[in-house]
Amino acid sequence: MLIDTHAIVLSKTKYRDHDLIVRCYTKELGVVGFLLKGVFNSKRGKAKAAYFQLLSQLQLVVVYKANRSLQIIKEIRLANMYTSLHSNVLKSSIVMFLAEVLTTTIKEEEPNESLFSYIETALLWLDVHTNYANFHLLFLLKLTRYLGFYPDEADDGNNYFNLREGKFESKAHDIYAISGDNLLLLKTLLGTTFDELSGVKINSKQRQAFLHMILSYFELHLGGFKPPKSLQIFNQVFN
Secondary structure, three states, X not given: OEEEEEEEEEEEEEEOOOEEEEEEEEOOOEEEEEEEOOOOOOHHHHXXXXXXXXXXXXXXEEEOOOOOOOEEEEEEEEEEOXXXXXXXXXXHXXXXXXXXXXXXXXXXXXXXXXXXXXXXXXXXXXXXXXXXXXXXXXXXXXXXXXXXXXXXXXXXXXXXXXXXXXXXXXXXXXXXXXXXXXXXXXXXXXXXXXXXXXXXXXXXXXXXXXXXXXXXXXXXXXXXXXXXXXXXXXXXXXX
């Protein structure tokens, strides 16, 4: 069966000498693995492999078989061409980091159009904007809405937020209650859009502390989630 679908590249791994295994989040099929045979064996193949940079947005025609673990791509083209996401050092660091997070959080093999649209739109925003120091923080926070554990804002006037419970509380009942700068930034970002990010002013120490907190939030709510291996490099480059 041929399926025409929009796809976002999550990861890629060289297989044997000349092949490439790629995992993509697709609009029509959810997460799909693809085998690209012989891509490192010819100029034509290498050109094809160049499409699969992390978080690239592609339009694919897939030869799909439900019982096959790795699907075959019949046709490929860029769906959206980035202008800076892979050439800007800071943005490419964000791309590497977020691709790893998305790879470990999105496991579904069925379509989720709202999640796909969110990722697609957010990446296009990042590509064209120059004030993006806090982009990854807001991206991860908003991602929790689609993963099922967005913070409950019902009592957001309280002085603590419980990471395990996902809600604001008047008292610190356990070790998962946060306050201080992390709490203030959480409240700020909950009411912020990407276009309003330039108004959020925090220093690198606060940014790292909040990132550590949001990753802990992911660990508490997603079984098997581990902090990305690229986190240390990301912090060195970005902060």
